[in-house]
Amino acid sequence: MLQISLWKRVLILIIVLIGIVFAAPNVFYNRVEGHNDALSAEAKGNALTPEQQAAKSAWPDWMPSDIINLGLDLRGGAQLLAQVNVTEVYKARVDGLWPEFRKALADERATLGSIRRVKSDPGVLRIQIGNADQIQEAQRIAETLNTPVASLTGVGQKTLSITTDGNQLVIQLSDAEKASTDDRTMQQSLEIVRRRIDAAGTREPTIVREGSDRILIQVPGASSAQEIKQLIGTTAKLTFNSVIGTTSNPNQATGTDEEILPAADQKGLYYILDPLPVVTGEDLTDARPDTDQNGYPAVAFRFNASAARTFGDYTQANIGKPFAIVLDSKVISAPTIQSHIAGGSGIITGRFTVKEATDLALLLRAGALPASMTFLEERTIGPELGADSIQAGKLAAAVGAVLVVVFMVASYGLFGVFASFALGINIALIFAIMSLIGGTLTLPGIAGIVLTMGTAVDANVLVFERIREELRIAKKPARAIELGYERAMSAIIDANVTTFLTAVILFVLGAGPVRGFAVTFLIGIVTSVFTAIWVTRLFVSLWFARRRPKDLVL
């Protein structure tokens, strides 16, 4: 019979009701968003302003308050794809190894001969020894400094790869260590980018790792990607180095223990520095904007205890000599040490504007990025353009829906009305599922919903056409309806599985807005099959049970 068992009827109704309830908050989007914002402000422990109180009570607490996230193309905002230059970290690591190796090898100077570092590619330490025939011995000594990799994947491997090349030792990070370093670099970078963006106070940023060495940053409401780029594109690597001398020739030949860096505010002036910093920005416990004795903007900082001691000892030993404050490979100032600086606090002066000083303090507080970043992709969408797109999408969807309904009702009469109601429920279900899974609606996503409206009726059409055919060969209405559903089923399944396959591929391989389209499209396929097979069927069966029509015109 055409009957649907009671428990199935109840189940269908429950699903439909749940769908409508969870889709409802999206109808009152602004109100619910205000409510949610007020709640999250409250959760942070902030006292609510009267407006926030009003916003909070504008939506009842017992109602679901999950709403669809609007994509950047609808809300406006900025998106950046940054690549972290993970190999930069190798250089710092390897450079840091030199003193240790120098000491170990120098202890055996009697057998090895003179020891010096020779120039090499970044990330590679080349040590030349005087007695080339003792290179094996040098390698043995070097190996004693080698340690096992501290990661799960690299068990049994050493951190360094130490090989020989004539009378030189070639030391670099092993592949396993590189992999684990990369991973650490990425995690630190993510954390620091997050801290910096949070400190700038923008709402709900998305910061996720993408692939092996990339970070995707989305900041809704940001007025331009450039602004964010300035905030996170600065490495903010702060070091305090000894000054060996100054020069006007950036290409002047230097020893291996010297490096030449430009002055930030004076063209043509270069400092020759000891590349091994005395203390670094990592040792800072605090940094805040301040003014110097002349009232110019400056940044005040404070070191942790051990760095304070190191810095104190250093200043004591070098009174009268200059030292350099280096930020991202530029010397921002090189004051002369006037006296022993104990206590570990001080100020950095440079020719800052107030904003620069404030930004620098923020960056120093958030910590330096372990490596610089290259921006591979950026998008900014103005909020007006986003609002226009929502408006256009809404209008198009409404007109599309009306056209489809008119067409269906004109073609199938009452059954067309059933299908149209099912279509409405289908759309509610799409919104409900999107809200629950925290999905993001993008402009192509709206197109996906509109397309779903067109195709969602397909399963109904297949059934209705089949019923017509069965009626034509003089079947009784009840039998025709049953057979219609039964015989259309395999076409519905095959057609939707193939469509589903392409949508899955779209989801897996697509990025950004395209993925947003794939999500709505996937959900739309599932809900449209459900509504066409079950919801319309329920309507038909209820109607049929009441009317018991002798003959059916479809």
Place this chain on the structure above:
Amino acid sequence: MAFRLKLVPEKTTFDFFKHQYLTFGFSVFMVLASLVLVVTMGLNLGIDFRGGTTIRTEADQTEPVDIGAYRSAIAPLDLGDVLITQVYDPNFRDDQKVVTIRIQAQDGQEAISPDTQAKVLNALQTVNKDIKIVATESIGPKVSGELIWTAVWSVLAAVFAILVYIWLRFEWQFSVGAVAALVHDVTVTIGIFSLFQFKFDLSIIAALLTILGYSINDTVVVFDRLRENLVKYKKMPLRDVMNLSVNETLSRTVMTSGTTLLALIALLVLGGDVIRNFVFAMTWGVIVGTYSSVFVAKNIVLFIGLDRNKEKKDPAEQFFDKSDVAAD
């Protein structure tokens, strides 16, 4: 009898093979013409695939936009290949003039530098001081290179997945027919983008995949009926069974294409210029996809021929609970 809109009469007996050489020849011609177009004219690749920057500007002015003035303002910046186009849309206000500026990827840069963007804005503001940038999109050569491959892979993967699924559910001849139809749809869609030099970007790939999904949907419905009829009319020649199947499903084909096209046309006209190319690709694809399931897919099956002695049982019967469908 109640009024019913009937686009297709109740019973049709069109002979879809009557002009099979004409229709098939037409399809082959369209595919070849598309390939020739793509090779000779190329595609107007968006920055997704070639790298570069698109800047969308808006100015509040009622007088028409002087693209030449924009061009000469930007020319001194020496940014290489710059393409400036005005955007029209029925949703725009009268005093809303929108222009997009596409700049080629700059040497040694991935995404556009803040300086470059500021320089472009300054230059444009000499034309009209109210010009503002409403959106920028900048993609470095590295990412765009990867995106091309992702795009190609995704289309191939989709076609392959469909090939396998149809093969499992029907006969291998059907899957060859279906895939030929899909290749036809994709090629002809790419062809029209080449012909009109519409911007071809990542969203068009999404549209192509959607078209694949839609077209295969149509094809499968015809195949499903064909499978059913092959069992029912064992003695009827293959060609006639095919004609019968297409005729029987014709009303459904027209209805579904009709509703889908109605929805898409609403979106095409009213959905704004940002997704117009995307929607155009889908609209065109629905038309081509409908054509190909009627005129391409089954013709291939007919050319190959079917071994009708070993009809497959409809597998749907094996794994669907039929208790509520047919509890008679």
